[in-house]
Amino acid sequence: MYKIAVMGDRDSIYGFAAVGLEPFPITDADEAASKLRELADGNYAVIYITEALAAKLEKEINHYSERMLPAIILIPGISGNTGKGIQAVKRSVEQAVGSDIIFGNE
Amino acid sequence: MAQTQVNPTRMELTRLKNKLRTAQRGHKLLKDKRDELMRQFLDLVRVNKSLREKVEASIKDCNRNFVLAKAGMNAEGLNVALMAPKQEVYLESSKKNVMSVEVPEFTYKTRTSDTNDIYSYGFAFTSSDLDGAVKSIADILPDMLRLAECEKSCQLMATEIEKTRRRVNALEHVMIPQTQESIRYITMKLDEAERSTQTRLMKVKDMMLEQAHSYSEKEDTMAEHHIEIE
Numbered sequence: 001m002y003k004i005a006v007m008g009d010r011d012s013i014y015g016f017a018a019v020g021l022e023p024f025p026i027t028d029a030d031e032a033a034s035k036l037r038e039l040a041d042g043n044y045a046v047i048y049i050t051e052a053l054a055a056k057l058e059k060e061i062n063h064y065s066e067r068m069l070p071a072i073i074l075i076p077g078i079s080g081n082t083g084k085g086i087q088a089v090k091r092s093v094e095q096a097v098g099s100d101i102i103f104g105n106e
Numbered sequence: 107m108a109q110t111q112v113n114p115t116r117m118e119l120t121r122l123k124n125k126l127r128t129a130q131r132g133h134k135l136l137k138d139k140r141d142e143l144m145r146q147f148l149d150l151v152r153v154n155k156s157l158r159e160k161v162e163a164s165i166k167d168c169n170r171n172f173v174l175a176k177a178g179m180n181a182e183g184l185n186v187a188l189m190a191p192k193q194e195v196y197l198e199s200s201k202k203n204v205m206s207v208e209v210p211e212f213t214y215k216t217r218t219s220d221t222n223d224i225y226s227y228g229f230a231f232t233s234s235d236l237d238g239a240v241k242s243i244a245d246i247l248p249d250m251l252r253l254a255e256c257e258k259s260c261q262l263m264a265t266e267i268e269k270t271r272r273r274v275n276a277l278e279h280v281m282i283p284q285t286q287e288s289i290r291y292i293t294m295k296l297d298e299a300e301r302s303t304q305t306r307l308m309k310v311k312d313m314m315l316e317q318a319h320s321y322s323e324k325e326d327t328m329a330e331h332h333i334e335i336e
Contacts, residue, residue: 003195003196014172014184014185015169015172015240016243018188018240018243019195068201069210071254071257073250075250089158092151092264095264
């Protein structure tokens with residue numbers, strides 16, 4: 001039985017607590033990195049991270065991209081959509097196909 | 107190019123031929139795997155893209171709702187309201203095998219089946235905007251989980267496709283030509299050896315016949331004979 005975590009700045013994520021996800025309000029990069037490691041090795045199958053925080057944690061997130069669990073998913077924070085989430089999808093297309101053929105005209 | 111060190115022996119030739127056969131078979135299989143993975147990946151990534159766009163738009167709406175809710179009540183009240191959530195979400199993860207890539211499949215369970223349990227507060231001291239905000243988040247939760255599943259699968263498949271593509275290329279452009287080159291080299295070497303044995307045998311035969319019947323002496327006398335007759 002796995003749980004779901006949400007990481008990011010407080011304002012962006014506190015709403016998720018109501019529906020049963022576990023919020024971890026963090027903005028500091030180092031703290032977030034160690035928390036992410038703790039969660040990934042713990043009992044969490046999905047970790048949602050706000051794009052703003054994910055920008056500081058690129059290396060740690062890439063580290064988990066080849067493991068089946070956890071799935072680390074970027075979500076837009078309260079400050080708006082930075083396009084990093086869709087960028088990640090784009091990157092996997094580029095990795096697989098060699099060039100971007102899905103988002104080409106955007 | 108040919109490997110510089112191959113023993114031109116029959117045993118080596120048989121070994122290389124077997125190796126080539128295996129390599130060609132592996133190449134065909136890996137190519138099929140790559141094509142099928144790619145097909146499924148492209149389908150999945152399109153789903154991923156539309157899901158992500160949908161989820162991002164909904165989260166934006168949710169955030170707007172929460173800002174409104176926050177504006178309508180004081181921070182302490184809001185914290186208290188959301189401090190002790192009644193609802194919890196558990197995930198069950200199973201593996202699905204897509205062309206030897208293991209991708210996760212999530213099914214989720216909530217602690218209580220009552221959909222109203224997302225409201226972890228009494229309605230008396232909170233603004234009605236908060237109810238709407240919480241509801242909107244609860245509504246996108248299934249989509250968010252599907253997004254997680256889909257996006258993770260995409261990542262895993264992308265890695266696998268890259269690996270497979272490298273293998274296919276290595277086989278196609280390095281391994282197979284190299285082996286073919288070595289086979290050609292050995293075959294030529296063996297043929298050459300055979301020809302050289304053949305000529306040597308013919309030569310030896312000539313020499314032995316010469317020894318046995320001493321043709322050349324006879325020829326000499328014959329020649330002398332002719333001259334005399336003329």
